[in-house]
Amino acid sequence: MDSLSLVKVVSLLGLVAANAFFVAAEFALVATMHRPQGESGDEPVRQNRAVARALRSLDRPISSAQAGITLSSLALGWLGVEWIAPAIHRALDAAGVGLPSGLGFAIGVVLSLLAVAGVYLVLGELVPRAIALSRARATARLVAVPMNVFTALMFPLLWVLNAIATPVVTLGGGDVPGGYGQVHGPEEIEALLRHSRAEGVVEEDEEEMIHGVFELTRTVAREVMTPRLDIVAFPESASLDDVLDTAAESGYSRFPVYRESIDDVTGVALMKDLFRWMRRSTADEFSLTGVMREPFFVPDTKPVDDLLAEFRDQKLHLAVVVDEFGGTDGVVTLEDLVEEIVGDIFDEHDVAEEEIVVLGKGRARIDGGADPADLIEQFSLGDPDGFEEYDTVAGYVIGKLGRIPEMGETVRLGAAELEVTETTEQRVTRIELRVADDVVTEETAGDEQEGSPEP
Numbered sequence: 001m002d003s004l005s006l007v008k009v010v011s012l013l014g015l016v017a018a019n020a021f022f023v024a025a026e027f028a029l030v031a032t033m034h035r036p037q038g039e040s041g042d043e044p045v046r047q048n049r050a051v052a053r054a055l056r057s058l059d060r061p062i063s064s065a066q067a068g069i070t071l072s073s074l075a076l077g078w079l080g081v082e083w084i085a086p087a088i089h090r091a092l093d094a095a096g097v098g099l100p101s102g103l104g105f106a107i108g109v110v111l112s113l114l115a116v117a118g119v120y121l122v123l124g125e126l127v128p129r130a131i132a133l134s135r136a137r138a139t140a141r142l143v144a145v146p147m148n149v150f151t152a153l154m155f156p157l158l159w160v161l162n163a164i165a166t167p168v169v170t171l172g173g174g175d176v177p178g179g180y181g182q183v184h185g186p187e188e189i190e191a192l193l194r195h196s197r198a199e200g201v202v203e204e205d206e207e208e209m210i211h212g213v214f215e216l217t218r219t220v221a222r223e224v225m226t227p228r229l230d231i232v233a234f235p236e237s238a239s240l241d242d243v244l245d246t247a248a249e250s251g252y253s254r255f256p257v258y259r260e261s262i263d264d265v266t267g268v269a270l271m272k273d274l275f276r277w278m279r280r281s282t283a284d285e286f287s288l289t290g291v292m293r294e295p296f297f298v299p300d301t302k303p304v305d306d307l308l309a310e311f312r313d314q315k316l317h318l319a320v321v322v323d324e325f326g327g328t329d330g331v332v333t334l335e336d337l338v339e340e341i342v343g344d345i346f347d348e349h350d351v352a353e354e355e356i357v358v359l360g361k362g363r364a365r366i367d368g369g370a371d372p373a374d375l376i377e378q379f380s381l382g383d384p385d386g387f388e389e390y391d392t393v394a395g396y397v398i399g400k401l402g403r404i405p406e407m408g409e410t411v412r413l414g415a416a417e418l419e420v421t422e423t424t425e426q427r428v429t430r431i432e433l434r435v436a437d438d439v440v441t442e443e444t445a446g447d448e449q450e451g452s453p454e455p
Helices: 003-034 049-056 059-094 101-134 136-171 186-198 204-218 240-250 271-280 304-314 334-342 372-378 393-401
Strands: 254-258 265-270 297-299 318-322 328-333 356-360 363-367 410-413 416-423 428-435
Touching (some): 003 101, 003 136, 049 136, 059 101, 059 136, 101 136, 186 204, 204 304, 204 334, 240 271, 254 318, 265 271, 304 334, 328 334, 356 372, 372 410, 393 416
Antiparallel strands (some): 254 265, 318 328, 416 428
C-alpha cells in the first residue's frame, strides 16, 4: 500500500471515528440528563464541571453533535465514493471482467456506497450508541471537554442556522422548544417513574405519591367526597348540647349547617369558632347561625386539582358538593384531597377499615364504597362493560339490578361474581367478591390478611 492509499484509509477511518464520537456524545449527555443520580460506585456526574456545563444548556452540545454527525457522514460518503469506487473499477478490470467503462464505474459506486454504509452503521452508529447508553456517565465524562470546545467553535454557524430555522418553524405553526429533552408530558413522566420503580431507584410509596399528583387532574369532586348519606350536619335550630355531643361522637371539627333539609345548606360550623363563642357567651344565647361561616359550593364535576388550588387560595378546608340540579351530593374536605396523594390519613378518632379485604383464594370482602376500577385492576377482571359509569361498587350493583338489592343477590363484574352480603333500606354496604378459578391471579390468591374476618 503506497503512502497516498494509507492516507485515504486513515482519513476514512478518522471520519468514522468522528461520527462515532458525536453519536456517543449525543446519547451519553441525553441519558445522563434523565438518569437518576447517586447510583453506587459512580461519581455524581454533575460534580464534573465539564459535564455540568454541557448539561446546563443541553440543546447547544446536542445541536453541535448533530452538526458533527451530518458533516462527518457527508464527508465519509463523498470521499468513500471518490476514493473507493475507482479502486473497485480497477479491480474489476484487473480480474478480467469485461464491462463497459460507464457500467464498471457505476458498479464501483454502488459497491463503495454499500461498504461505506456498512462500516458507518456498525462502527459509526450502533457501537457508540450502545456504549453510550450502557455507560452513560462514564462516556459523558470522556466526551464533555471536547464537546464543549467543539460547541464553542460551532456556535456562530449554529446561531445562523437557528436564526433561519426559527421563522420557518413558526410559519409552519410549530413552537420553537426552549430546551432539549428537558420537558416531558405527564404520560412520559409516569412512564419514567414506572421504570425507576422497576429498577429500584424510586420506592413504592414515592411512586404512589407522584402518581397521585397526576391523578388529581383526572379525578373530580364526586369521586373523593363523603356521600350525602354519610354527611354529619346540623339544622340551624340545633342546640349547643346537640352540637357538642355530635362533634364529640363524630370527631369532626367542621359541619355543614342546613335550614329545612341537607339540600339547603346555609353555612359551615367550625368547632374552633364555637369554642371562642363559648368563652364569652352562655348557652341560653346560643344560635348556630350566629357562629357559622359562609358555605363554599362546588359542582360534582369539579377537577380535584382545581379544587385543591381554590382551598389553598381561599384558606378553606370544606366544600359542599352539589349535583346538576343544585342538590347536595356530598362534602369534600382538604384531608380528602391530600389523601389522594399520600394515601389514607388516620387520626385518633378514625378506625382503619380496608375497602378491599382478601379472604382467601379468589375471594374478598368489599366495602360498598370501593371503586370498581380498583377491583378490576387488583383481581384482573378484564374489561367489563359499563363500569366506568359508576364511582362505587354499590352503585354498580344497584345500576345492574335497577333497584336496591336484597342480601344474597349477585351480579357479574367481568370475571368475578359480586354477592350482596349487607344492606340498609337505601344502600349496599358490604359485598363479597368471588373470582372464577381459571382467572385467579397470584395477587388475587394472596394469603388471608391478618385480622380479616373468617370466610
